[in-house]
Amino acid sequence: MVGKVNISSLFPFLNMKNKLDFFKNFNYLYYTTNGYDDYLERFEKQGLDYAERLEKILKPKKFWKFLDVGCGMGGIVLALRKLGYEALGTEVSSFCLKNSPVKKWIKFGNICSLPFTNKFFEVVITIDALCYLNKKELKKAIKELSRITRRFLYVETICKDSPNAIQKINPDPLRKRGVLLTEKELISIFEKENFQLLGKLFKPEEKLILSPNEKIDFNYVFKKIRAGVLPAQ
Secondary structure, eight states: OOSSSOHHHTTTTTOOOHHHHHHHHHTGGGGGSGGGTHHHHHHHHOOOOHHHHHHHHHHHTTTTTTEEEEEETHHHHHHHHHHHOEEEEEEOOOHHHHHHHGGGGGEEEEEEEEESOTTOEEEEEEEEGGGGOOHHHHHHHHHHHHEEEEEEEEEEOOOSSGGGGGGGSSSOGGGGGOOOOOOHHHHHHHHHHTTEEEEEEOOOOOOOSSSSSSSSOEEEEEOOBTBBBBBOO
16 A cells, blocks of 8 residues: 555544544445445445356355355345345444344454354355455454355455555545555465465456446455365356
């Protein structure tokens, strides 16, 4: 990440109490400012886009269970359930946990300590969660993702060498504590945790529904392997 972010200049309307709350939670202000201005109106459409792409690539069975770690308002969870799959989500945001339209399928869950048994989900998804972690948390989080994943993992995050790391488009003061790695470094870590790289969900020239001006970062689908053996479909 280049430079330091001054939260007061980005959010001058926040008093000290709200600033402290902002750093503790991804709250209403977080989801309605800067690049998230239209998030509450558009998250369902974005969720459907992700769900349909994953369905096309993974060709899941209807009995497969999905988990979205750091699911926000639960757009992907909602879309997957509409497509007929069992889907759950975890969040640390009290705002999302309280206001999500699919809150009955979302529970509090820190990515470093997820409340599920080993290999509980056929497919695990995590979007823009790893970039908020420090180095120790990052390693623990990736091990957790490996632990609960049975077949496939989709990871989307910001890389050190990405244009989004500069935070010109969507400045995010919460992200300044994160450890941004290069794409090559991230892939290496996941491969060490028994994941085989399959490919990208979005092509470089594609645009996000939610943030059309923001370039796609690290967005890879991985397949879980054990002792060199791929799981049966």
